[in-house]
Amino acid sequence: MAFLTALATTVAGYIGVTSTIGVLLVRTAVTALISYALNRTISRNQQQTGLDAGSRQMLSPATNHKIPVLYGSAFMGGAITDAVLLNNGTNYNVMWTCLTISETTGKLFSTSADSAYTFNKCFRNTDQVIFKSDGITVNNTQDSDGNTDDSMSGLIKIYMYAGSGASADQLAPAAASCVGNTAPTLSAVNAWDTGMFPNWVAPVGTVPNDRMSDLVFALVRVEYNRDKNVTSIGDYQFNVSNSMTDGGDVIFDYMTNTRYGAGVRLAEISTTESKDSIISRMSLNTYPWINLS
Numbered sequence: 293m294a295f296l297t298a299l300a301t302t303v304a305g306y307i308g309v310t311s312t313i314g315v316l317l318v319r320t321a322v323t324a325l326i327s328y329a330l331n332r333t334i335s336r337n338q339q340q341t342g343l344d345a346g347s348r349q350m351l352s353p354a355t356n357h358k359i360p361v362l363y364g365s366a367f368m369g370g371a372i373t374d375a376v377l378l379n380n381g382t383n384y385n386v387m388w389t390c391l392t393i394s395e396t397t398g399k400l401f402s403t404s405a406d407s408a409y410t411f412n413k414c415f416r417n418t419d420q421v422i423f424k425s426d427g428i429t430v431n432n433t434q435d436s437d438g439n440t441d442d443s444m445s446g447l448i449k450i451y452m453y454a455g456s457g458a459s460a461d462q463l464a465p466a467a468a469s470c471v472g473n474t475a476p477t478l479s480a481v482n483a484w485d486t487g488m489f490p491n492w493v494a495p496v497g498t499v500p501n502d503r504m505s506d507l508v509f510a511l512v513r514v515e516y517n518r519d520k521n522v523t524s525i526g527d528y529q530f531n532v533s534n535s536m537t538d539g540g541d542v543i544f545d546y547m548t549n550t551r552y553g554a555g556v557r558l559a560e561i562s563t564t565e566s567k568d569s570i571i572s573r574m575s576l577n578t579y580p581w582i583n584l585s
Contacts, residue, residue, distance in 0.1 A: 361552050362394040362508065363542045365412070365533035369393075370510060376490040385516040388489050389525055393508045395552050396455050397536050401544035405535070409454035409508060411463040413531040420469070421450070427464040427476030443520040451511040452530070457483025457492070457504045483511060506551065508532060 359371065370391025378386040397407040414421040419433035419441070428449045432442040455461040459480035467475040484492040484502050489511050492502035514525055536542060546553040547561070 359392055359507070360394050361397065361546075362532060362534050363397065363545075364537045365531065367415075367529045367531050369527075369529055373509075374489070378490060387514045387516070387525060389512045389514070390489065390504075391510045391512060391528060391530075392504075393510065393530055393532065396506045396508060397534060397545050398549055400536055400538075400541045402538060402541050408535040409463060410466065410533040410535075411452045411454075411469075411530070412466050412533060413469050414450060414465065414510075415529040415531075416448075416526045418527075421448075423450075423465050423470045423476060425471060425474065425476055427470065427478040431471050444517075444522045447515040447517055447520065447522045448526075449513040451481070451483065451488070451513075452508075453483060453504065453510070454508045454532075455506065457502060457509075 360368065362368065370393045372389060373392045374388075374390035376388045377384045378388065396409070399406055414423075416430075416433060419435045421433055422431050422440075423429065424431045424446075428451055429446060430448040430450070431445055432440045433444065434440050452463040452465070453461050454463055459482045462478065462480040464476050464478040467473050470476045481488060482494065483489055483504065484494045489502075495503045510528070510530060512525065512528065514522065516523060536545060544561075547556045548558065549555065
């Protein structure tokens with residue numbers, strides 16, 4: 293570049309260098325200095341134009357694969373048991389995550405009714421999630437001081453299930469967790485339906501495939517958007533209630549369950565008395581501290 297040669301000669305003359313080798317060294321130094329300045333300028337311009345470098349997600353594997361059992365009501369996180377990153381045609385910006393929350397329990401000893409689950413609240417990064425009227429799409433979040441943030445509105449969807457991924461087992465959030473404190477109008481879907489969790493397969497015959505039988509779990513869909521600061525899955529806590537709250541029901545369930553309990557055979561448990569008589573005699577449900585509601 294001729295202008296570099298002229299600039300180097302001028303600089304060399306200014307500092308008193310007249311030899312050929314001296315001018316060559318000055319030219320090399322000037323070239324390096326200009327290249328450094330240009331690279332700094334280009335890098336700074338790229339940063340100012342908002343070049344999106346993406347977001348790295350680290351998913352910690354649950355190597356022990358322990359899923360808790362929920363009795364009564366509690367705040368619970370979830371173990372990541374499946375995750376898929378989707379390409380929308382131009383880039384990978386949609387992440388699906390399956391958060392397995394707990395095992396489902398059996399029938400209540402006192403009434404013979406099935407355990408029933410209620411989805412009360414959801415928190416993301418310590419802020420409560422407020423859902424839109426569909427019961428799955430996030431409308432905004434609210435912190436403990438009542439401040440709201442609607443930057444993630446429409447970018448996150450949460451599908452809650454209890455028992456399986458069938459639409460009949462999908463749970464709607466409580467009215468208090470929805471816009472206007474109004475009960476949502478949930479259009480339930482199967483977890484394996486088209487447009488839902490990628491690559492999940494519907495149950496066929498006796499093969500469960502992706503049925504997620506006997507589990508309480510949430511499917512979380514997050515659409516990456518750097519401008520709205522939605523760049524991570526987030527840390528979730530779910531407040532879920534199980535209708536099995538009385539101590540007698542809990543003890544009987546845990547004693548007899550072969551999946552997560554002691555697996556005691558019914559033949560080894562006295563059933564000559566009525567259920568009400570056994571519960572009353574053992575006084576299992578007469579103490580407030582043993583009722584988990």
